[in-house]
Amino acid sequence: MGQSQSNEGRRHATTEQLSHELASKFAKRCFTPLELYSFQDVFKSLADYQDNIAYLKEDTIARFLEIPDILGVSSVVFQMLSYLGAFPFGKDAPVVLGFEQMIMVVVIMTERYQRVLRKGNRDRTKLFFRSMAVYDRREPHNETEKADGGTEIDKQKLEDAGTTRSHAAGFAVDEPVSYEEEEEEDDDDLALAALESLDAIEVFQHGDAPISQASIPSDNLKKLIMLLLLIAPLGAQESLALHAERLSGEQLEGLRKTADNILAAFVNVEKFPGVKIHQFNTVISSSLPFLFNGFNPLFEHFLFSKNIDFTKRKDSTGAPVPPPLDPTAEQPLLAQTGEILDLNVLSQLSFFIPGNSLFRRLRLLYSGSDAGFSMGSFETKVFNWRAPTILLVSGSRIADPPIGGQERAFSDTLPPKRFPDSSKSSRVVFGVYLGQPWRQTHKDCFGDAETLLFQLEPVHEVFHASSINTDYVSYTKSPVPHPGIAFGSPHPKPKATSGLSPLVNLGAVSLMLDSSFEFGVFTHNYTSGGGAFHNSVTRRRDWQDRFEIESLEVWGCGGDAEAEQQRQRWAWEEKEAEARRRINIGKGDIEADRALLEMAGLIGGNRSGGSMS
Structure with missing residues (x-):
């Protein structure tokens, strides 16, 4: 009886209440106490306020993450975050990025949701697609109506936060893709798993337009790919500013060219204005399985507050915990550049070969x-x-x-x-x-x-x-x-x-x-x-x-172990070659030399071996 009353209560819970409960669950189970404390401190230091509501703006996030202006990608990233912040209720997107919404963002971007949503067996691909997609204006749908009733104050906050509506009517996709598209289910596995973890699966009603009507504008996807190429080698707590040399001259042109090659895997930009869900899922699963891995260390910056002095922490033995290593002290990402392989191509390789086998x-x-x-x-x-x-x-x-x-x-x-x-x-x-x-x-x-x-x-x-x-x-x-x-x-x-x-x-x-x-x-x-x-x-x-x-x-x-093994092999072969050169041949005893060559199989039978005289 108590269980039925609980289920009845879930059935009438608002999306706001469920989002609050999920954010609380994520915070407790996906972050360590130190990470949660750091996250609170970082958010407080970055937040703007309106009507006592704290939220993050586009330029604030871009500045904190050190996203380069030259890429023109900050609006694309902010569109993604404004959608992910509404998780698991995509119909409410875009949302103001308050504290709870940013918990959703960081948990999804760093894949920590896997600690809670074990049944979320698919990766973030479909969620990322929806976060970047716009819809065919020939298929209108009501994206302004909110489940809990939006207000003018909400709209004003969105404008103040610099939000671009990710699901506003976009460009029209004039032609179908060049191959037969497979049907895509609209249900989002991660959203379903999230609500199931709250025992609230019955309140799930997908408010987004059918995903088959959505496309990612090619230009937006190219900008994001350029960012992903840049952040691919990021280590834990490594500053993106350390890679600024890749954003000038020939390296920047190479970055654009590499992004064009990757974008060509998704769509022929001369024929189609955007990328459909089937193309997106197919290409990423087969050719770019690690495309979004760079988001993990980038968004972990929210979990590390510069106001915390880690030198005062002690481990279980009582010894001070050393501060994080300075990434600049490590060996370079690529010891030497080849005629084909440079840092941009190296990042491209890391999209389908694990980066820990490549960088450095x-x-x-x-x-x-x-x-x-x-x-x-x-x-x-x-x-x-x-x-x-x-x-x-x-x-x-x-x-x-x-x-x-x-x-x-x-x-x-x-x-x-x-x-x-x-x-x-x-x-x-x-x-x-x-x-x-x-x-x-x-x-x-x-x-x-x-x-x-x-x-x-x-x-x-x-x-x-x-x-x-x-x-x-x-x-x-x-x-x-x-x-x-x-x-x-x-x-x-x-x-x-x-x-x-x-x-x-x-x-x-x-x-x-x-x-x-x-x-x-x-x-x-x-x-x-x-x-x-x-x-x-x-x-x-x-x-x-x-x-x-x-x-x-x-x-x-x-690394060094493999190089040493190769050096030892070369040394052994050189030693063997020197031993063969020292064979006593040509010292005057022709019969002894001939017998030695016959034992070696070099003469005799059908092998003349040439003249010994």
Whole structure:
């Protein structure tokens, strides 16, 4: 009976009461006492007041988080926060960002909601989409009516806080997406899980317009991507101002270019004005799973008050707790810049490879421009690295039909080109993440299901490995007919058993580099259904890029331990080579020398070994 009365009370609770209860629950279970105290202190120091109501304004938040003005993204971020502050009642957005609303914001931005909402099995993707979306003006809906009755005072507060209504009528989406959209459920898993944690699931009524009518303006998404590229390497309590050098000159232009490549994964900006929910969910889940990770350390700044002297704290032994480490004292994010890999591309890689394997952990093992474009120099530099590696290759697309003699010779080794180019852009950048050490292959490919084949420019996309087809990586030399490095293609057979076709056997989704590292080809045979790597999830068509290689780099993922292991391996090989050079040959005893060479298998049988005289 008592339970039924409780449920009846929940049924008549207002959204304001439920939001208050959820904020209290989040504060107690998602923050430590010190974090909550810090949050209260930070909020109090930043808040403006109207009618005794404390709230944060757009410029205040942007200044506190040190969001650079040059990105023009502060209004986009504030729109997101004004929606997230209304959680779990999106229909009430945008809201004034008071104390309780900012608790919602910080909990969601730092993913601490997982400590309470165990059934919120999906990530923040759909919630973030709604927070940035505008709706097709051809589908009007009533977004001004509030469940608890909005007032003119509320509207004035919103204006004073600099709020932009995230769900006002926006641009019209004139064309459907280029592929068939799947139906998306409107129910938000996180919102449902939040209300279920309050035993108030029956009061949930989604007030937002159908999500299929919503789109994120492309320009807004590009601004946000630029911010995410900038904050990707942030550490705990690290100031964003420390990365200001990335916002000037060539680095700023590179930041914009990298953001364009990532935006191209979501939408063709020349044809469509915005990004739909299916595109957003599909691209992030397949190619950008860690896109929003930088929000975690950025918004944790709200949980660290500069007014608290941490030097006075003591640990369990009574010793003083040292202050947080100065991030500037750490080694650089990237020890050296390559021709392909710079800080912007490094951040781009961290969107699908965990950042703790990348930032301050990459070493340039091989660069074709420095070591020479040959498989011999590649082996010398790369084969002894016993940790994961990242191969990057860039180039310019060759003409079709090819013009120069070398281009024609390369094209003659490939099957006739049946597919169009992937895009109008002449420059392409591809790469591979490989968890196993490199080696020469003779019969079978190497690699595992964690191997990633990806494109970084002009369209960002990750092609995941199949668990059935294991033709991941082959590294072959003569006597195979077409030696080189291939990813996603069947292992080439020796000349004696190569069959009837003299052409390279390209996989359905594959990257191949010839043995001289002059040319490469990336194939996406969508019709075939994929091979060792899965098809594109967005570009549902056949295409092929044949290109002249301009830069080729291999980066080792690891620290000092991996580098020392490589150094020891090099030292051992040098010692073995020196021992072979010291073999007593040519000292006058021809018969002894011949016997030694025969035991080594260098002469005898069908091997003449040349003249000993």
